[in-house]
Amino acid sequence: MNTKGINRLRSLKKQGEKIASLTAYDASFARLLDNAGIDMLLVGDSLGMVIQGQSSTIPVTMEAMKYHTQAVCRNLSDKLIISDMPFMSYHTTELALNNAAQLMQQGASMVKLEGGQHLTEIIQRLSIQGIPVCAHLGLLPQSVYKLGGYTVQGRSTEEALRIKNDALTLQQAGADILILECIPAQLAKEITQSLDIPVIGIGAGTECDGQILVLYDILNLSPHQPRFSQNFMTNGRDITGAIEAYISAVKSATFPAAEHIFS
Numbered sequence: 001m002n003t004k005g006i007n008r009l010r011s012l013k014k015q016g017e018k019i020a021s022l023t024a025y026d027a028s029f030a031r032l033l034d035n036a037g038i039d040m041l042l043v044g045d046s047l048g049m050v051i052q053g054q055s056s057t058i059p060v061t062m063e064a065m066k067y068h069t070q071a072v073c074r075n076l077s078d079k080l081i082i083s084d085m086p087f088m089s090y091h092t093t094e095l096a097l098n099n100a101a102q103l104m105q106q107g108a109s110m111v112k113l114e115g116g117q118h119l120t121e122i123i124q125r126l127s128i129q130g131i132p133v134c135a136h137l138g139l140l141p142q143s144v145y146k147l148g149g150y151t152v153q154g155r156s157t158e159e160a161l162r163i164k165n166d167a168l169t170l171q172q173a174g175a176d177i178l179i180l181e182c183i184p185a186q187l188a189k190e191i192t193q194s195l196d197i198p199v200i201g202i203g204a205g206t207e208c209d210g211q212i213l214v215l216y217d218i219l220n221l222s223p224h225q226p227r228f229s230q231n232f233m234t235n236g237r238d239i240t241g242a243i244e245a246y247i248s249a250v251k252s253a254t255f256p257a258a259e260h261i262f263s
Helices: 003-015 027-036 062-073 093-105 117-128 141-147 157-173 185-194 239-251
Strands: 019-023 040-043 080-084 110-114 133-138 177-181 199-202 210-213
Touching: 003 019, 003 080, 019 239, 027 040, 027 062, 027 239, 040 062, 040 210, 062 080, 062 093, 093 110, 093 117, 110 117, 110 141, 117 133, 117 157, 133 157, 157 177, 157 185, 177 185, 185 199, 210 239
Parallel strands: 019 040, 019 210, 040 080, 080 110, 110 133, 133 177, 177 199, 199 210
Antiparallel strands: none
């Protein structure tokens, strides 16, 4: 377990320094990101779309997540690396414990789960067993069919209150980090200010403690650029230059800009 990485993120939040994070799926890109000074890596189930060519994250298996987690974690012992728990890999407490243990054994220092208060008991059990947890609220890609598409969440008063309550409940249950995806910037600001744990945004405005994007999006390798993302492969930059530009933009709070933010 990389407690140094967890404690560093907590320290960055207290100091008011933005946390820069990106997804990674293999050893080569992980090494580039590490050398560029990224604060945190996520082995995302987004690999289903950017690596496997799937239309969603739902087909991603535990075997795929274990394989890519091992590849990313190799030779990066001092970096905080979060690994996604894939679709239906944590619908019971025992299943969650078993699958989280497998990802940790591949080198992950934290696992990520999508969902609200129904995960309270699972997060509590993972935490008791010494497994750090990153919670994920807002747009939940694994629930895209139930949500009716990749749409902004939390715009109604009822939805906003539910997400706020979920955030506080999951922190109390033992979550160490929270990712907020595709919610109004004001709501993300209120949640970030109300929590002690680091809050990382993706399409959630500038007031989160940090930002995360899909690596392939900032390198302009994805066929469709999400509105909340930005192509950093501009001005003649190479891959390393693009990664460094992204980190600098997050740290200086020039990213996300107004065009990347939802109201």
